[in-house]
Amino acid sequence: MLLDVVILAAGKGSRMRSKLPKVLHEVGGRPMLAHVFKAAESLAPNNVFTVVGHGADQIQEKLGSTHNWILQEQQLGTGHAVSQCANQLTSGGLTLILYGDVPLISADTLRRLLKEAQFHSLALLTLDMPDPTGYGRILRSEQGDILGIVEQKDATSAEKEIKEVNTGIMACSTDALTTWLPKLKNKNAQQEYYLTDIVAMAVQEGKSIVSVQPNHMFEVEGVNNRQQLALVEEFYQTQHIQSLMKQGVTFVNPKTVTIRGEVTAETDVIVDVNVVLEGSIVLGEDVYIGPNSIIKNSIVGQSSRIESNSLLEQAEIGRQCVVGPFARLRPGTKLMDQSKVGNFVEIKKSQIGVGSKVNHLSYIGDAEIGEHVNVGAGTITCNYDGVSKHKTTIDDNAFIGSNSALVAPVSIGRSATVAAGSVVTKDVPSNALVIARTRQIINEQWQRPKKVCSSELKD
Numbered sequence: 001m002l003l004d005v006v007i008l009a010a011g012k013g014s015r016m017r018s019k020l021p022k023v024l025h026e027v028g029g030r031p032m033l034a035h036v037f038k039a040a041e042s043l044a045p046n047n048v049f050t051v052v053g054h055g056a057d058q059i060q061e062k063l064g065s066t067h068n069w070i071l072q073e074q075q076l077g078t079g080h081a082v083s084q085c086a087n088q089l090t091s092g093g094l095t096l097i098l099y100g101d102v103p104l105i106s107a108d109t110l111r112r113l114l115k116e117a118q119f120h121s122l123a124l125l126t127l128d129m130p131d132p133t134g135y136g137r138i139l140r141s142e143q144g145d146i147l148g149i150v151e152q153k154d155a156t157s158a159e160k161e162i163k164e165v166n167t168g169i170m171a172c173s174t175d176a177l178t179t180w181l182p183k184l185k186n187k188n189a190q191q192e193y194y195l196t197d198i199v200a201m202a203v204q205e206g207k208s209i210v211s212v213q214p215n216h217m218f219e220v221e222g223v224n225n226r227q228q229l230a231l232v233e234e235f236y237q238t239q240h241i242q243s244l245m246k247q248g249v250t251f252v253n254p255k256t257v258t259i260r261g262e263v264t265a266e267t268d269v270i271v272d273v274n275v276v277l278e279g280s281i282v283l284g285e286d287v288y289i290g291p292n293s294i295i296k297n298s299i300v301g302q303s304s305r306i307e308s309n310s311l312l313e314q315a316e317i318g319r320q321c322v323v324g325p326f327a328r329l330r331p332g333t334k335l336m337d338q339s340k341v342g343n344f345v346e347i348k349k350s351q352i353g354v355g356s357k358v359n360h361l362s363y364i365g366d367a368e369i370g371e372h373v374n375v376g377a378g379t380i381t382c383n384y385d386g387v388s389k390h391k392t393t394i395d396d397n398a399f400i401g402s403n404s405a406l407v408a409p410v411s412i413g414r415s416a417t418v419a420a421g422s423v424v425t426k427d428v429p430s431n432a433l434v435i436a437r438t439r440q441i442i443n444e445q446w447q448r449p450k451k452v453c454s455s456e457l458k459d
């Protein structure tokens, strides 16, 4: 099947009351238009043309130059929008019309629509809505044949009673479409060239028209204002979370979890309340994500626990690790299996070896820590000299006493011990003990100063 997809995204979206072009508003952490691209591309089309106008530069910058952008300088209606790329459509094929502000349309519904379009001149995606206000209504004969579409603003009060609406999404023979488009007129309430008028043209020519209903009502929910944006977001979240539940993930309170991206999870993962999962996330079997944690673009290995209030960003966590509560893992953090990172620890661009622990109140940056190392409470890798970043290396089995400052570049040898409170500025050999603090002084004659009463003062 030769297929071209045309995505309409030139409208202003004034009801959003926003500087941002409507189709760049995000659902599930990605611009609405990106969702529509994904649905379109899953159909393996020959071309995807995206008609842009308002905020075209911003849209192209955000979504990249690889797309086939068509500029509609003046927004003269949906029919006018499609006409902008009519001469580029593939003759002998099908054209599918999608909307940039209808982000949740599924590939499955579109496939059913396209299947019907192969046997008819025109296939419309329609829906019976309890409240059809604002939508174009589907006009049918007494026998139920489609006769046309009337827009809300042009509808008689009797037509406004019709519950079956035009979702806007349609598929048709490209050759028929290109003969209809130049015939569109703008004699209507909005003085626009309505794409929907091709339906009446098809009827006049005796062409067959069919309608298909979407798998789910939310798929055709359009976004014209912020209320609808929130509604679509909720549908998206529910859908994503439900599919993860089907794969064996427990959500302690699904309504409190937010997913902004793609989550892949093995079975028996538990996600506790108020968790935010953003970007690309991979969760291994039996992983636990504690309350109020935020995880962005990270991988968490089998049986690892992310305890409450932790923030992970571009981190890679091995198996059977424990992170948090209150840990912050910044980009480039790699925890090897069975390692532990405790509360109020910040790690950046560092590797923590198998079975090693950084349990309390530490900053580890630009460091490579070997296996079974114990990093004591309050240890700081001083990685920045005010100009450049330097590396700290801690070899296997080393013991770093509490409140030590490791001034990079510096390396601590295998099984070396750093005494608590040390400021280490030179490399420490294997097995050695380094004490780098002032020696303790005891003064047994020491007397605390005493307050002198004024009556004791002479003169």
Ligand code: UD1
Binding pocket: 008, 009, 010, 011, 012, 051, 072, 074, 075, 076, 077, 078, 079, 080, 081, 099, 100, 101, 134, 135, 136, 137, 149, 151, 165, 166, 167, 168, 193, 194, 195, 196, 222
């Ligand atoms: C349109 C349909 C209506 C349908 C509704 C579903 C027409 C005439 N009406 O109405 O039957 O029920 O969608 O949501 O088609 N656009 C352009 N260029 C333009 C005008 C619009 O690219 O010149 C784009 C918009 O950015 C938007 C889409 O087309 O993505 C729909 O336009 P909009 O003005 O929202 O149409 P509706 O009045 O909602």
Ligand code: CA
Binding pocket: 101, 222, 224
């Ligand atoms: Ca609309």
